[in-house]
Amino acid sequence: MIRTKKKFILASRSPRRANLLRQIGIKFSVHESNVDEVLDPGKTFGENVKSLSLQKALAVASHYTSGIVIGSDTIVVAGKRILGKPASRKDAAAMLRQLSGRTHTVFTGFSIVDAKSKRTVVDCEETKVTFRRLSDREIREYVRSGSPMDKAGAYGIQDDYGAVFVERLEGCYYTVVGFPLTKFYIALQKFLQS
């Protein structure tokens, strides 16, 4: 278990990330970063999610004189296309059609920043996800539920009905939920000890 008296600040308003942190017993407040999620085409996908998670954590850390800020960023990559949060319901349906019956990769980066010392750890994890073939009706119903709209790649593996789109995973499950829990936990333990 994590043992520390330091306060944690989560630089994300994602309820999924919050739930994962709670699951391993971390108490935290939420402070959203408002960083624009702009990807750098000159960087790898892994470098991009690391860089964005760090930008978010540093932006929030600048408001505090103590505490540990946790930043995170997730992107979904299908073929060479990056799928962020859908801009519209039509966009969400197009994303789901692209994911249907194929394997894509989810990249999630995380950063841990000590607001006082500005000491930082950044890392990322990637997981391969295979969707079964979805029917047009399933896509229509899922989009109509509104669930895809706040999620990169237009689906949530944990929350709801989106779970039964996924046939197979290779790698860390929590990376797909939006936060690489095991890798983060090990990194945080080291961070607090050093």
Place this chain on the structure above:
Amino acid sequence: MIRTKKKFILASRSPRRANLLRQIGIKFSVHESNVDEVLDPGKTFGENVKSLSLQKALAVASHYTSGIVIGSDTIVVAGKRILGKPASRKDAAAMLRQLSGRTHTVFTGFSIVDAKSKRTVVDCEETKVTFRRLSDREIREYVRSGSPMDKAGAYGIQDDYGAVFVERLEGCYYTVVGFPLTKFYIALQKFLQS
């Protein structure tokens, strides 16, 4: 989504299985089977979990004249050893030491039985799970929490702190939670249409 007026009965008191069924919008009552979970060494692991899930579903179906009964059974296999629910805290610690730093396989079988016609579908799914190396202290703390005691293999991937033992998955995540949600969903759709 699943559309039917039939009533569902879950032949398991596992809160994890109940949560997964709720996640895909199925409403059900719970009726525990009390079937002895005795494995047949002459059968494969997959055949065993299928057979036990069916025994549970049929035992419960015998109490009803209508409705659809869902049975399920999970075993954890490490090397050639089958890990069921731990008999004691000492047993739980021994299981976790055996899983530490290695890959094991989780088998989950499910059965769907129409209580009226006795029509049946049975299937199973297997997933490979890799644990990171656990410290003695982590094992001690996790066992002390009581969490391992009602779980095959002495850990829960979803509920709690056990999540950060898992480094990597290959296959269906929900099979490890204790119910192969995607495969079940597809089988149930076919079952209700035919």
